Amino acid sequence: MTLSHDDIRVMARAVGLTLPDSDVADVAARTNALMQAVADVEAAFGDQFDAYEPIPPVLPFPPN
Amino acid sequence: MISSELTALTLRQQSDLIRDRLLSPVELTEAYLAQIDALNPSLNAYITVTAEHAQSRAAHAATEIANGAYRGPLHGVTYGIKDQFFTRAAPTTLAWKQLHANQVDTDAAVVERLDAAGAILIGKHNLDQFGKGGATSWDFGEPRNPWNLAHSPTGSSQGSAAAMAAGLCSVAIGEDTGGSVRMPAAACGLAGLRPTFGRVSRFGGYLYGWTADTIGPLTRTVEDNALVLEVLAGYDVRDPLSVATPVSKYSEMLTMDLTGVRIGVVTNLAQSPALRDDVKHAFNATVETLRELGATVTAVTLPSASYAVPLLMLSSDVDVATQLLRKYLREHYNEIDYGIRTRLAAACLMPASAYATAMQGRAVVRAEVLAQFDALDCLVTPMTPQPAPILGRKAEPLSSPTDFWEAVVKSRIFSYPFSLANTPALSVLNGFTEAEVLPIGFQIVAPPFREDVVYRVGHAYEQATSWHTRRPTLAAL
Numbered sequence: 001m002t003l004s005h006d007d008i009r010v011m012a013r014a015v016g017l018t019l020p021d022s023d024v025a026d027v028a029a030r031t032n033a034l035m036q037a038v039a040d041v042e043a044a045f046g047d048q049f050d051a052y053e054p055i056p057p058v059l060p061f062p063p064n
Numbered sequence: 065m066i067s068s069e070l071t072a073l074t075l076r077q078q079s080d081l082i083r084d085r086l087l088s089p090v091e092l093t094e095a096y097l098a099q100i101d102a103l104n105p106s107l108n109a110y111i112t113v114t115a116e117h118a119q120s121r122a123a124h125a126a127t128e129i130a131n132g133a134y135r136g137p138l139h140g141v142t143y144g145i146k147d148q149f150f151t152r153a154a155p156t157t158l159a160w161k162q163l164h165a166n167q168v169d170t171d172a173a174v175v176e177r178l179d180a181a182g183a184i185l186i187g188k189h190n191l192d193q194f195g196k197g198g199a200t201s202w203d204f205g206e207p208r209n210p211w212n213l214a215h216s217p218t219g220s221s222q223g224s225a226a227a228m229a230a231g232l233c234s235v236a237i238g239e240d241t242g243g244s245v246r247m248p249a250a251a252c253g254l255a256g257l258r259p260t261f262g263r264v265s266r267f268g269g270y271l272y273g274w275t276a277d278t279i280g281p282l283t284r285t286v287e288d289n290a291l292v293l294e295v296l297a298g299y300d301v302r303d304p305l306s307v308a309t310p311v312s313k314y315s316e317m318l319t320m321d322l323t324g325v326r327i328g329v330v331t332n333l334a335q336s337p338a339l340r341d342d343v344k345h346a347f348n349a350t351v352e353t354l355r356e357l358g359a360t361v362t363a364v365t366l367p368s369a370s371y372a373v374p375l376l377m378l379s380s381d382v383d384v385a386t387q388l389l390r391k392y393l394r395e396h397y398n399e400i401d402y403g404i405r406t407r408l409a410a411a412c413l414m415p416a417s418a419y420a421t422a423m424q425g426r427a428v429v430r431a432e433v434l435a436q437f438d439a440l441d442c443l444v445t446p447m448t449p450q451p452a453p454i455l456g457r458k459a460e461p462l463s464s465p466t467d468f469w470e471a472v473v474k475s476r477i478f479s480y481p482f483s484l485a486n487t488p489a490l491s492v493l494n495g496f497t498e499a500e501v502l503p504i505g506f507q508i509v510a511p512p513f514r515e516d517v518v519y520r521v522g523h524a525y526e527q528a529t530s531w532h533t534r535r536p537t538l539a540a541l
Contacts, residue, residue, distance in 0.1 A: 011413045016394045023406050030410035033468035034381075037374035038418050041425050044371065052431070054423035 002032050067095035071231035072535050075288035082140040089140030093122035096142050100232050108205030109227035113187040117153040121184040137291050139182030141234035146224050147188035148195045149269035159193045161203040172268030173300050174279055181295045190223030193401045200403040210536040212500050215452040218251035220244040225252040228282045235292050236282040241273045241380055243479030245280045246491035250505025251452035253493045255289045256282045260512045261486040262307035265300030272387040273380040285532050286522040290314035309513050317516045318523040323358035328440040332365045338449040338474040346495035346504045347446045357524050368429045372481040373473040379422040385411035426484050433485035437511040445478050447491045447505035482509045490518040493531045
């Protein structure tokens with residue numbers, strides 16, 4: 001799914017941002033590209049995901 | 065010794081002269097201030113020069129040393145720091161003119177540590193606005209590469225790398241999320257370290273990429289880098305992700321012998337079609353040198369390396385953008401650089417499910433990287449596929465998802481996997497291009513908290529070669 005320019009304007013408004021027309025195309029391209037890239041990774045990893053929790057990447061040392 | 069000769073010395077050389085009372089911190093500081101006066105207008109490396117502060121600190125250091133109160137190898141040498149860290153001595157601007165008077169009443173932990181070691185803050189370095197790569201305009205002038213003024217020092221620690229390469233400080237302190245110390249270090253012919261996440265306190269700065277931001281030195285040599293990390297590293301209760309592990313005397317663990325060291329060459333990066341021929345040749349020659357030094361070299365692959373780029377970029381951009389949305393983005397959107405604001409705006413729109421997926425994917429890739437160290441002491445890769453880019457870069461063209469892999473991933477695939485894995489990674493100079501006479505770098509990666517390994521391998525390589533002894537032709541600036 002590709003987000004349209006209008007989608008991007010609405011999403012921006014939802015977080016309190018008003019994008020100038022000059023920026024919408026670039027923001028849309030970046031948003032779509034990143035979301036597609038992460039979806040591609042998710043598809044490539046498949047079931048591997050089940051073995052990992054989305055924890056912050058802090059190394060497993062004992063508490064300080 | 066004339067000013068330009070003093071500033072061309074390594075930190076270790078300056079330090080030895082100061083320790084032996086053959087060089088005064090006052091003389092060294094004045095040499096740097098003169099060099100900054102002469103070169104900064106061409107380089108735009110500094111946003112603020114703390115001349116009076118530095119002169120006062122230098123006089124104090126000279127008195128201490130004369131009285132026998134020598135503090136150690138950093139006593140009396142100068143440092144500059146990326147202008148995203150808090151300093152009482154100067155405002156913290158994030159390279160954004162709206163923050164030109166942003167005076168914070170605290171010092172970053174790294175500033176405290178350097179000051180306690182007797183080092184002298186000489187100024188604050190230029191950067192991509194907000195410390196995010198991809199700026200297209202510069203409120204304090206566009207930084208230039210001292211090796212070739214038509215080229216960039218590369219972001220985001222641009223000013224730090226330019227200042228260090230041009231001899232405008234004894235050591236520069238940068239910040240590395242995805243590669244922002246290592247890539248500028250490679251572009252400017254320096255040693256640049258991304259330490260293990262948790263090794264150096266993040267307290268006291270705009271470090272909003274809270275799962276990936278690290279602080280590391282850029283220096284002329286690997287030995288200098290090791291000396292500085294000994295001061296920067298250590299647990300800090302004010303950084304909740306700081307880790308209480310022992311800090312080694314890295315500079316005393318350096319050797320020329322790599323016998324028994326098991327090195328993995330990451331072949332899918334070393335043979336990437338994105339590599340320019342001269343970068344590839346320099347890397348292949350480097351591997352041969354490491355083998356001649358006694359290392360055992362094995363070919364390995366990191367099949368998920370390219371995935372590290374979108375996973376880390378999405379998650380760390382969201383972390384940063386979330387903070388900046390609240391502080392600046394809503395109220396000042398149009399006053400922010402185009403490349404930075406559109407990158408941040410896109411990050412603000414990411415669904416929570418995409419963020420969680422990226423964080424989960426990071427754990428998968430991290431496990432793949434860390435598994436390499438079951439049988440190896442370190443990995444080596446080229447640092448960047450190309451030398452420093454030409455100035456005047458525009459925002460990365462992203463008209464389709466395909467562009468993302470072409471325009472964004474190819475330039476970052478060498479650094480992001482190791483940022484994501486939270487391993488220490490060191491960029492080391494390993495040659496120059498013939499056409500533009502620009503530096504080339506390679507990268508050494510070790511298991512978490514084994515900075516001693518990357519320093520050992522990097523130092524041995526440096527001692528077997530002479531690239532690090534070259535200096536840019538500053539008279540031409």
